[in-house]
Amino acid sequence: MSDRAGQVRPDSVARRRIVRRRPPQQSLFSGIYGLVMASALVAALDATGGRAEPGPDALWVLLTALASGAAHGYxxxxxxxxxxxxxxxxxxLRSVLAEWPLVAAVLPTVGVLLVAVAGWWAEATAVDAALLFNTVALFGCGAWAARTAGHGWPSSxxxxxxxxxxxxxxxxxxxLLK
Structure with a gap:
């Protein structure tokens, strides 16, 4: 077994190993905001006792994200x-366009609802899948932000x-509401 205590890495090698790609703060903020908004919208638009209409629901989620992104940028x-x-x-103009992560964050929810439009899933299944995906994505965003800030795995x-x-x-x- 070799003694590693005597081995010293050059600073450039050590720095290269710990540098991680930091998420831009604005992108992370807008992305998380978009995920939460998509979850709340898909849960609120889920038909209870009425006729399921995943197509208009997908359109509402997308239009709301576009309007929210534009309003936040403005x-x-x-x-x-x-x-x-x-x-x-x-x-x-860049301030308004910088809100694209908010719109991008709702696209998986819109996609899942469009799968229900195609008839591959019932709308209730699509809503459950979207809520699950967004919840896991929120975990990923939080853990990624903590890791890039230098926190260890347990803390992240x-x-x-x-x-x-x-x-x-x-x-x-x-x-509870359904």
């Missing part, structure tokens, strides 16, 4: 304007678990 524009920076610049899993509680709360509320 709120940034208003805040920039209120801070005294009144000049119209391309950065304002706890962070992911706490984020996952939001999805579980929506699932429990959906079950």
């Amino acid at each position: 709120a940034h524009v208003i805040a920039q304007r209120a801070s005294g920076d009144g000049a119209a610049t391309t950065s304002r 899993c706890r962070a992911g678990g706490l984020d996952m509680l939001i999805g579980l709360a929506i699932i429990v509320a959906n079950s």
Whole structure:
């Protein structure tokens, strides 16, 4: 067995091993917001006792995400304007377009609802699948953010678990209200 205590790695090698791709804070924020919004919308649009209409539900989820992303981006524009920076610049348009992760986060939910439109699943099954996917994705986002911040696996899993509680709360509320 060799003695590794005497071996020293150059700084560049050590740094390269611990550098992880950090999620942009705005993308992570918008993505998590989109996942929670998609879960709440799909749970609220789930027909109880009525005729299942997954197509219009998918459209509503997508349109709501587009409207929310545009509204959130425009709120940034208003805040920039209120801070005294009144000049119209391309950065304002970028503020609105930077909300794309919110829309991207709802696409799996829209896709699952479209599977129900195709008749492969019942709408209730699609809603359950979307809620489960979004809950697992919330765990993944929380754990990924913690890992890239330098936390160990146990701490990252706890962070992911706490984020996952939001999805579980929506699932429990959906079950209780239906």
